[in-house]
Ligand SMILES: Nc1ncnc2c1ncn2[C@@H]1O[C@H](COP(=O)(O)OP(=O)(O)O)[C@@H](O)[C@H]1O
């Protein structure tokens with residue numbers, strides 16, 4: 001499903017971010033990306049949804065070589081990939097419902113689909129009673145659940161989470177990753193970048209460690 | 225591109241949001257658009273008036289050549305050929321004695337033949353010079369022709385006035401280009417501010433897979449809106465000022481010569497300005513949003529060209 005072949009990436013000549021990454025992630029995998037800050041976790045995820053292109057090597061997603069993908073195909077790639085961030089990236093002037101339906105609207109989905117899918121996915125993340133709330137009326141955990149709902153409403157094949165619990169307290173963090181795990185169980189490939197030991201130890205799944213742009217370990221029963 | 229009704233609904237919703245979010249920017253730049261377009265409209269009207277005036281002056285740079293009435297038939301043929309071969313003649317019109325008489329009778333509502341019992345009017349040629357400044361030499365050439373009775377032509381002052389007016393037209397045309405670009409940059413600024421204040425939305429749209437066209441549409445609608453509203457407001461102001469000027473002139477007992485049909489001209493002007501506003505709005509918002517959307521691509525390209533060690 002996702003394959004990195006000898007990927008090198010640098011933001012400038014003096015700051016390499018990925019230095020020869022070889023990585024293979026299967027359909028339905030649940031992978032933690034760990035490592036200290038600046039190790040290259042975010043950069044690796046950015047390559048997957050093609051926000052950046054590495055200078056050398058190949059990135060395959062859905063069997064397509066992203067380093068050769070023409071610009072006009074990028075939106076269609078991203079419709080199959082959900083992304084969530086540490087800073088939730090919600091629209092403050094839109095309600096919970098509005099924020100989620102936005103993701104469907106911008107790809108021109110018909111009203112019928114919108115009315116059915118949005119409440120469904122919000123119920124799934126446990127926010128049925130907050131449809132009309134605004135982001136600043138929600139707790140951090142709730143805001144992150146809105147983001148998950150927004151990423152899921154397009155029914156993506158891959159879900160990427162970049163430090164999804166970075167702004168949350170430990171208990172809430174576990175709750176968020178539990179939701180992500182449920183997404184994975186339903187068949188979505190899941191990659192979670194984090195430096196939160198607690199979470200990684202709790203879930204015990206494949207864990208890839210990145211340090212200074214290199215993979216230093218890749219263990220199947222994980223642990224930090 | 226535009227796919228469904230919900231897509232179109234979305235574009236208008238986003239557009240309304242843009243307006244709501246930047247009311248001050250919209251207002252000030254909107255005023256600039258109105259003022260530029262209004263001045264533009266006045267210039268166009270002036271140009272049309274001057275154009276019509278120039279057209280009416282054209283008659284004054286015609287050379288009328290009246291032939292004698294008693295020449296032998298072959299001589300008329302010779303003269304006709306001679307005139308047709310003359311250089312510096314743009315247009316040549318022949319009016320036979322009969323036609324001249326008919327015209328004369330029609331315009332004065334009298335039957336000349338009833339009074340005189342013969343046709344006193346000579347065969348006439350009307351010549352228009354290519355170069356109006358050489359009208360005198362053309363006239364003297366014609367006078368030298370054997371069988372010519374009389375040559376008449378417009379005064380020299382007319383040609384110099386025409387030159388001045390053509391110069392004025394050129395200056396106006398240049399000013400119009402300036403005004404058009406002012407309108408363009410006002411709308412461009414509105415959209416740039418609008419795009420900037422929505423960069424968060426744009427980022428989210430890009431992340432969830434909106435195409436660039438989908439992202440652009442609300443801004444295009446916004447640009448078109450400002451162009452069209454600006455044009456309509458400008459047209460309205462021009463109309464009101466025009467009405468005021470006309471009624472003022474009427475009370476002062478001054479009546480302008482009717483060079484053009486003012487109603488038709490105003491209608492065309494209004495239509496033209498709305499179309500121009502629309503086009504400028506669309507093009508300038510496209511440029512503004514493209515500028516923003518292409519920065520990401522530029523960044524990726526720059527990274528691609530980087531040498532890694
Ligand atoms: N947008 C950027 N511009 C320049 N350098 C960057 C950018 N993002 C990350 N980097 C650099 O790339 C390296 C890897 O960063 P990143 O992928 O964010 O690591 P992580 O997510 O593991 O903290 C770091 O040295 C960081 O400074």
Ligand SMILES: [Mg+2]
Pocket residue numbers: 041042043162163
């Ligand atoms: Mg990071």
